[in-house]
Amino acid sequence: MNIINIEHISKVYQVGTEEVHAIRDISLRIDKNEYVAIMGPSGSGKSTLMNMLGCLDTPTSGIYDFKGVNVSQMSDNDLAKVRNKEIGFVFQTFNLLPRSDALHNVELPLIYAGVPSQERKERAREALVNVGLEDRIHHKPNELSGGQRQRVAVARALVTRPAIILADEPTGNLDSKTGEDIMTLFNEIYLQGNTIILVTHEEYIAEHAARIIRIKDGLIERDEPVKNRYIPNGRKFTVNQ
């Protein structure tokens, strides 16, 4: 089933008197339970595409169908609703609220969704347990290591049971060992049936995904499955497709 169906979208920014075509013409589909990496050098339009996929921004032209609903013309408030319900963000810089503990950070999307306090706390706690942070529930971000912070962010992304997980350079601020742990976590999440979109510029990280979309100059350069998918825990095996 299609979750994301993009047809001929473009994005033009006005910088002074000059028009910058961040995305020229991109069409793509992403199905349920896909693990897609989006790659590209800086300035390729990769970030713009990610913002659009994450409903943080709308295209200048073209159609973006998300779960059968056209979101390309939606109002800011409706987009906020879609982000809240259907998209789980994981950022390079974690983006946790510094003054709130892990539990409250994970609760946040549920607060905006209007989930009652009791249920909210249970679900947030469960999400933290699932990422292996059962003993860090009441720690604030500055009391946690980088890897632990990123796991709080992953728990926050998963707690609303979104249609897609959108991870923007999730290992960019982590050492390679911790990065590997996070990628293991993503693999588990993927195997549980979730849809993951990973934005990265590192080939090695991208190879954890099952499909790589390469962007260049606002166009899709290549879109192909990964032959030798890199499975964390040191094992590498070929996915039969």
Added chain:
Amino acid sequence: MKNFLFELKEGLSISYRAIKANKIRSALTAIGIFIGVTSVVLMSTAIKGIDNSFQNGISALGSDNLYIDKWKWFQDEEWWRTRNRKNLTMEDYEKYKEAARLPVAVAPSVWTVQTLKNGNITTESTILTGTTSDYLGTTNFTFSQGRFFSEVESRGARNVVVLGSDVAKILFPRDNAVGQSIKIKGQDFRVVGVLAEQGSFMLGSMNPDKQVYLPIGNVFKYFQSEHFRSVTIVARVANTAMVEKTVEEAQSIMRRVRGLSYHEEDDFSINQQSGLTKIYDSTVGVIQIVGLIITGLALFVGAIGIMNIMFVSVKERTKEIGIRKAIGAKKRTILGQFITEAVVICLLGGFIGLIGAVILSKIVNQFLPTSFQADAVILAIGISLITGIISGFAPAYTAAKMDPVEALRYE
């Protein structure tokens, strides 16, 4: 509604954390509101106090009294027209009293300014009102000691006086005044009564607390010639609804008494205290408005302080706003969050301001009457709430309309 409560609760807990994280900044900002709320509340209690004092004074004098006089009160421009009128005499009073059916009490009054002595203690420039025993019926006087002079004392022009509370305090600081004697212009007068405090410094020389009452005959006998003084006739109207009819009656009786033919103008005036109230309203009203504007300025400065600090806070927390928006916070939610924060700071300042106003109004009460009531609490909370909403709105709105992509990128 459910969502609103959620967001309010979340807004409150965010404000709590934000204020805790910036204790000094929040405290300094709250001080601005504290000063503003204190001054506004204090000013309003002072205004209320002055007002109460004035109203009490008016009601002690009798609020619906008519004063039939040679002069027209409260109207300066007609002074030249009234100066050549004939004086009102005691006969005029007697005739009016005889004919009038509507007033519940009628009394003549003349005043004179004299020095009072009790041994070494003297009071300079005290107003003596000469009247009859009927005068009591035109007032709402209450007594702390003794009584008003009787009809017999009044008719016989006995040497008796009734002291206003302030006069009694000066002449008899320790002793009981009733039964004692005072000297006025060499004559001995026996004190038969002392008024309880009637109370209004706003009435100035009309304040009964500063006056002395004695039988009218004494005034003519010792201080003033009857032929040169015009008598003021005080008539108490039965109730407010009867004012107009009593005035009409008084006018027709007085025209007859004064022997005026139909084409002649009245050579007397029927004055009412509403004239006094009007003067009070116009002068004190201006003072009130100016006072509230000045104190309001203090509050305004406080509000600008809040707005300023909220703008700083919004700028500092751009990233946080970005995160919240990415996670699904709507414009309304962000708007509410920052307005809540401004309101919480204002309420903190307002609450302390209220305590400050309570203490200060107790101190000010030593010099000026203040009246601190429950509505001052509502006023303080209301003012801080509204100040918070107004001063928080612009910063909250900038926060709410931020682009999530830009906000997330902000470092």
